[in-house]
Amino acid sequence: MLQFEKILNIIRSLQNKGGCSVTLTYAEAGVSISEGERFVRQIKKSVRSTFRKGVLNEIGGFGAFFDARFQGMKSPVLVSSVDGVGTKLLVARMMNTYDTVGQDLVNHCVNDILVCGARPLFFLDYYATGALSVGIAARVIAGFAQACRENLCSLIGGETAEMPGLYEPDEYDLAGMIVGVAEKHRIIDGRRIRKGDVLIGLPSTGLHTNGFSLARKVLFPKYSPEDHIDELGTTLGESLLAVHRSYLGVVRPLLPRFDIRGLSHVTGGGIVGNTRRILPRGRSLSIRWDAWDRPPVFGLIQGTGRVPEEDMRRTFNLGIGLVMIVPERQAGGVMTWLKRRKEPAVFVGEVT
Numbered sequence: 001m002l003q004f005e006k007i008l009n010i011i012r013s014l015q016n017k018g019g020c021s022v023t024l025t026y027a028e029a030g031v032s033i034s035e036g037e038r039f040v041r042q043i044k045k046s047v048r049s050t051f052r053k054g055v056l057n058e059i060g061g062f063g064a065f066f067d068a069r070f071q072g073m074k075s076p077v078l079v080s081s082v083d084g085v086g087t088k089l090l091v092a093r094m095m096n097t098y099d100t101v102g103q104d105l106v107n108h109c110v111n112d113i114l115v116c117g118a119r120p121l122f123f124l125d126y127y128a129t130g131a132l133s134v135g136i137a138a139r140v141i142a143g144f145a146q147a148c149r150e151n152l153c154s155l156i157g158g159e160t161a162e163m164p165g166l167y168e169p170d171e172y173d174l175a176g177m178i179v180g181v182a183e184k185h186r187i188i189d190g191r192r193i194r195k196g197d198v199l200i201g202l203p204s205t206g207l208h209t210n211g212f213s214l215a216r217k218v219l220f221p222k223y224s225p226e227d228h229i230d231e232l233g234t235t236l237g238e239s240l241l242a243v244h245r246s247y248l249g250v251v252r253p254l255l256p257r258f259d260i261r262g263l264s265h266v267t268g269g270g271i272v273g274n275t276r277r278i279l280p281r282g283r284s285l286s287i288r289w290d291a292w293d294r295p296p297v298f299g300l301i302q303g304t305g306r307v308p309e310e311d312m313r314r315t316f317n318l319g320i321g322l323v324m325i326v327p328e329r330q331a332g333g334v335m336t337w338l339k340r341r342k343e344p345a346v347f348v349g350e351v352t
Helices: 002-019 033-048 088-095 099-114 134-150 212-219 236-240 248-254 270-278 296-305 309-315 328-340
Strands: 076-084 119-129 154-162 172-183 198-203 262-265 285-287 320-326 346-351
Touching: 033 134, 033 154, 076 099, 088 099, 088 172, 088 212, 088 236, 099 119, 099 134, 099 172, 099 248, 099 262, 119 134, 119 248, 134 154, 134 172, 198 328, 212 236, 212 296, 248 320, 248 328, 262 270, 270 285, 270 309, 270 320, 296 309, 320 328, 320 346, 328 346
Parallel strands: 119 154
Antiparallel strands: 076 172, 119 172, 198 320, 198 346, 262 320, 285 346
16 A cells, blocks of 8 residues: 555655656557447448347447357257467468458357367457557458358457557457257267278368468469469469368268268368378378378478478378268268269278
């Protein structure tokens, strides 16, 4: 208490000395409450467009409400996950493109709970920046909203934090939290995976949201994001910013039709590192690395940086964004089902 009184006396003396003033507003410190309020008003329509049955609140409250009655489910289990976009944000800033990273984050989180057998219910975002630019932030939120609508998921709430000193004025970071639901007896956790089960891979759209620190280190000393790369068929920046794919629409219809024993979302750690996470003890993987053609962007990264093959396999998805593990007797049926829906799946290996 005495220390606090000393501080007050110092402040008073500074205020009175020579008529000088130390008055400082929150806005002058770098945080604009009025801009934050304007931002909320601007995104309301976009956010509300994602609301589905079960959302009980309006935008702007202290908490978000979702009705936890799940008709037709005997033992519903909530499944949650949290993630970010990583240094892909730096490429987005270089390209002055902001809506795609919002889609990236939602789709990434959707995939993380999908591989557990869950469908998404609602998503919450965290947007942190050095100085709030309503125009940029609104484009990021628009990306969230678009992906939420596509995944039948509600953007139910979020937090916008303006933190000068921690971030530069034009810097921002994202995090996303998702909650979904699964029937307890239909949870997919890999326990039933057996020797001889087949790995079926679904194609990625590129790097998705992993490996960008290595990709930037390798590519940007030689290229700029605006450079058109013939082997990519587009600019380098557009190739790197290809939206992280959601596999919900492909995988969900498969689950009641086939015995899907395991699902792996291929992110940092690559095909082996992520798929190994769901294997029972005593099981291993045999990957057929030549079974598919890698998207050209991976060849560009490896060739430009002379990146060792082992590092490529541990860092990137290499063109396979999701792996399904199914009994060998059902593998043909799964492939036929996918082919009819024009999904270019490939056999990528087996469980050993």
